[in-house]
Amino acid sequence: MVQAAHDADLVKIFVDRVPSDCIKLETRMLKQFSLTSCTVVPDSDMPLTMDGTMSVVASAGARFLHGRLEKTEPMVIGIGSGRTMSEVVRMLPRIKRQKAEFVSATGDFATLSAANPFEVIHALLDKTHGKGFAFTAPLVVDEPDDRELFLRQKSVQRSFAMLRSAAFIMIGIGHLGPGSFFQQFGLLNDEEQADLARANVTTDLAGNLVDGEGNFIDTGIARRMLGMERELLRSRDVIAVCAGMEKWKAARAALRTGCLNGFVTSRRVAERILDEDAV
Template sequence: MAGNDRGLAARAAWLSFIGGYTQEEIAQRLGLSRVKINRLIAEATEAGLVRVFVEGTAAECVALEDQIAAHWKLDFCSVSPTVDGGLLPLRTLAAAGAHYLHGVLERGEAKVIGVGHGRTLDEIVKYLPRVERPDVKFVSLLGSLTRHAAANPFDVIHRLSEVTGAECYFMPAPFFADSFADKKVLLGQKGLKDVFALAKAAELYIVGIGEIGVHAHMLSTRTTTEKELREVKQAGAVGEVLGRFLDKEGRVVAAELNDRAVAIKLEDIKGKPVIAIAGGADKPLAIMAVLESRLIKGLITDEDTAKAIVDRINAGSKAGETKKSKQNRWRGESHV
């Protein structure tokens, strides 16, 4: 977009979203056609000049939030109406995540923020309004050198730094070392030790959650191989957080890949403010596994994913009641 058009686009977007003017009124004020105004507003949105947050939540979403928060004793759960289809509701999650992070930054709630990996966390930056916070530090929680640029955690915190003016620290190491011996060598490097120390001192952690399956992001970005994912799945894994693969009970499975993760240990952040932003058709089991680990204090997800999680909670409760009823009948018959 040319400089003059960019300025006009910003002005048209301001009059529309902030001023509340109709496109006809904006066209009259700027002396342009309505078609031109429509195009300028669309271009402003596509160029990232417009960041829109909607305050308030639909009643159905509130009910889902309450049930999920109560079941896992979360500090909070945020459920947003799903606005995009497909396996991953990226726009929904990114907008909700940006809204949360913007509030944290505006209120000055954390000076050191640890950031995980994934498409959702990367997309959040596109929805985050510019807010100057040079006193804040963003630090990656895992190795930032990957085979595929789309999975690079360094890019996430680098862009966060551009939007906020905050300091940015990344781990100069691969996400997964080739062997445990290689990992030990890497962890002995002073540069990496300093970043790990800063990560452990973070006041807030924002993480993504990975699924285990054919659509796994780690597989599509070649962060892991099919063989490695098959091995962790055979070990009972259903989800991943910060390079650790968990079973449905939230326990880290016995798999070599877990030992090779160059990332902050889960025990180092347990009990601290850890917020997960995750959703999608493939994610309910993975999200529930991470929630079962009791690592997460807050969850930001979309309505479709929340419904799937609540359906599983309710199905589990009914199964438990049926089993208890059968046991009671058996006890009663045994006394006859």
């Protein structure tokens, strides 16, 4: 009966017990990166890639999101995009929260995919019966002047205003290179991706490019991206979810910005981030 209810998405099972080595990693992460919350889950028997670890990490992210949604008062929640956030929402149990409002943290991919910001928000509405708002603008525009034009649009200004009042913002970690969403969704051509590599760009944090040391990039393609305002990243409660060893450098860079309050990942990723000799 429990399995049937689980398959019908009527119940969701979360595992409370966490191995002691994961708890130790959580403690170290909390201290080193000044986090207020950290969840490190054991790796499964699957490969340590994003696809292999996604289910266990996304389940932990869904548990975190479900816990925040247990509060019944009205709240605004910022939501990132990408494959990780899409899977987090897919694994979220149905919880009726009509007073919850969800707003995208970045522009659109202009590609039909469950990872698209619009689709992630739409899936949340299906699970919660809340209200949703998406950026009516692309994540990457053609020219810097186009970005300024979109920023003047009332709908985009409304989204930023909502994010400023968000109770918390939950995002994924975008990496650069093979398998990245930039590559998968054709957002950048080969020359543009090479430019990012030369600038040591390591991660995309809610539409903001960051180098390996945790510094925000202000030149080149960064001037054409439409994401969260940096002051919002620094002032809001931001929780990032990261799956896959290919993302460990991107996750470390994101943590080095000091913008994250919470972090959800797997054991091997946490170990690699904390390894002082890792390059």
